[in-house]
Amino acid sequence: MEIVFLLAACMSIASVALICIFLFANGLPAMKEIGLDNFLLGRMWKPGADIYGIFPMIVGSVYVTGLALAMGVPVAILTAVYLAFFCPQKAYRVVKPAIELMAGIPSVVYGFFGIAVLVPLVRTISESVNGRGNSIFTAALLLAVMILPTVIGVIEPALRAVPRSYYEGALALGATHERSVFFAVMPAAKSGILAGIVLGLGRAMGETMAVIMVAGNQARMPKGVFQGIRTLTGNIVIEMGYATGLHREALIATGVVLFAFILIINMALTLIQRGEHR
Amino acid sequence: MNSSNAFEVRGMNLHYGSFHALKNIHLDIPKNQITALIGPSGCGKSTFLRSLNRMNDLVEGCRIDGDIRMDGEDIYGKIDVNHLRKRVGMVFQKPNPFPMSIYDNVAYGPRTHGVKNKPQLDALVEKSLKDAAIWDEVKDRLKKSALGLSGGQQQRLCIARALAAQPEVILMDEPTSALDPISTSHIEELALTLKDQYTIIIVTHNMQQAARISDRTVFFLLGEVIESGETEQIFSSPRDKRTEDYITGRFG
Structure with a gap:
């Protein structure tokens, strides 16, 4: 049986x-x-002239991912805190499944939502700076929403796993519920929170379809967050259909770079967590 | 209210749902003395202790009626619970230092209550650690994690943390039950020195401990106070047969 x-x-x-x-x-x-x-x-990046520089795509991926985390992580942490410590039972039965449902929505549907709602919205608010609707900002905003269920799903159990004695200890010193949660329980859940963030980072960096649909996909250096960008993942998907020869291999090499990024992120997490337990 | 009493409890009843956990408690707890609460497991002594700083508020379905007054003020009336908990510190059964530095642990209370001034905070941390007789052991590693301390040290740190909030009363819920004999004697000595400045109420399963350190002893059984009085009297000539049976080890 074991062999199975x-x-x-x-x-x-x-x-x-x-x-x-x-x-x-x-x-x-x-x-x-x-x-x-x-x-x-x-x-x-000019495949026609056999020029293959992916620096704009690296920058694009880093920008989009970083901005998505900056917007999504605070919301995710506060939501997890709410679910674990503030949410009444009745509300929990609605909120929790709703968040879980978010994880199940296909990314192309997120993309549609992005095109239909976020792109016009961002175009309007960035008009004064000559911004585009299809931009780094739009992609990051959409990704921020998309990573929520992943990040919340890791952080909430981490918060719940903190021994109750920390919470009670803080309360017994005269701290309010909020203060006890934020300054005694949260520090104790640090490594779990970090794991959630890193998982969200990986998810944001690897996301392809939704990003392609709203990011503009220009393979050039961006001049601001309201300008279009192409990510590493987008680069592969957009051109793979017709690429041949060196062009095709350059796209696969783009995949190598992406893979290396994810590997580094995962290793960093492992190292950080190992440090925590010592 | 007699001003020499820290707490006066009158006709207090506590229910957990339909379970009547504390029955018609009448009790005075004098200031600047050590009062020991003894009794077999499940007799309600910890529950009673935790109702003095309203930690039972956290327990769902817990209902308290009757009168508990601290300095004449009804602590279940219109008061600020967080302020009550500042005045009534607590040390738990299992040492529960926060997963942060020793300094930050002790500074938690003062920071909570608005002390931001660094020199003032430093002084308070140092004084609390000295009062808890742990200063010499930790003064060179204040920035190190509190979780690196031994169990006994952690418990004294928790006492220092409670002192730093500048309470009037300190509740101790079996503070030595998780500790070795040497650490236990440290904590006991500490309790004896602290009673000059604080009122101490200690729950203990250890008869010798109650006899060694307390001025007054209260014996709980099945949610009732069977007997309370001077520790010497309780241990030498208990008035109630059940008290005698318990302290001589015939049950419990």
Whole structure:
């Protein structure tokens, strides 16, 4: 019987290994041919002229992800605090499933919502600075909403897992409910909160469809948050359909870069959490 | 109200839902003395202790009637609960330092009550740690995590944390039950020195402990106060048969 479980476990390990092999085998030669410097730091992406610099896309992904976290994480933390410590039972039975439902909405639907609601909205509010509706800001706003269920889903249980003695200890010192929650319970849930943020980071960086639909997708350096941008994921999806030769390999190499980012984020989380437990 | 009493309890009843946990309690708790609450598990002594700083408010379905007065003021009347808890500090059964530095632990109370001035805060932290007899052990590592301390040290830190909020009364809920004998004797000595400045009410399962440190003893059984009086009298010539049975170890 044990062998069945082992096989099941091997499946996931094998997939990760195969993905790695595929990515690196196809991506690295292209990086070598283009030159690592030219590829990572080149500011021009012109497949027609065989110029493959993905720096604008790296910047795009970083901007969009960073801004999405800046907007989404505070909301997610406060929502988790609300669910864990303030929410009356009745409200919980409505709010919690609603948040879980958010996680199940296909990203293309989020994209539609973005096109129909956020793009015109952002166009209007950024008119004075000559902003576009399809922009970094719009994509970040949409992503901020999309990462909420993921981040809340990790942080809420982390807050609930904090021993009640911390809460009672703070209360017994004369602290209010709010103060006890924010300055005694939350510090104790630090590593769980961090894990939630990192998971949200990975989700935001990897999201493709919804971002393509609202980000404008210009493969050039952005000049402001209300200008269009193309992300690493967007770059791959938009051009993969017709790319051949070096162009195709350059797109796979873009995947390698994305993969490396996610790997670094995960490793950073592991290190931070290991430090916590010492 | 007799001004030498910290608490006066009259006709107090406490229910958890339909369970009658404390029955018609009448009790005076004098200031600047150590009052020990003893009795078998489930007799209501901890519940009584926690009703003095209204920690039972957290328990769903808990209902209290009767009269509990602190300095003549009905603590279940129109008062600020957080202010009450500042005046009535508490030390828990299991040491519960916050997962932050030693300094921040002790400063938690004062900061909560609006002390922001750094020199003032430093002085208060130092004084509280000294009063809790732990200053010498931690003075070089104030910025280190409190979780790195031993169990006994953690409990003294929790006492320091309670002192720093500048309470009038300190409630101790079996403060030594999780500690080794040496740490226990530290805490007991500490309680004896603290009673000059504070009123101390301690719940304990340890008869010797009650006899060693308390001035007065209250014996609880099945939610009732069976007997209360000078510790010496309770232990040498208890008036009630049940008290005698308990302190001589015949049950409980």
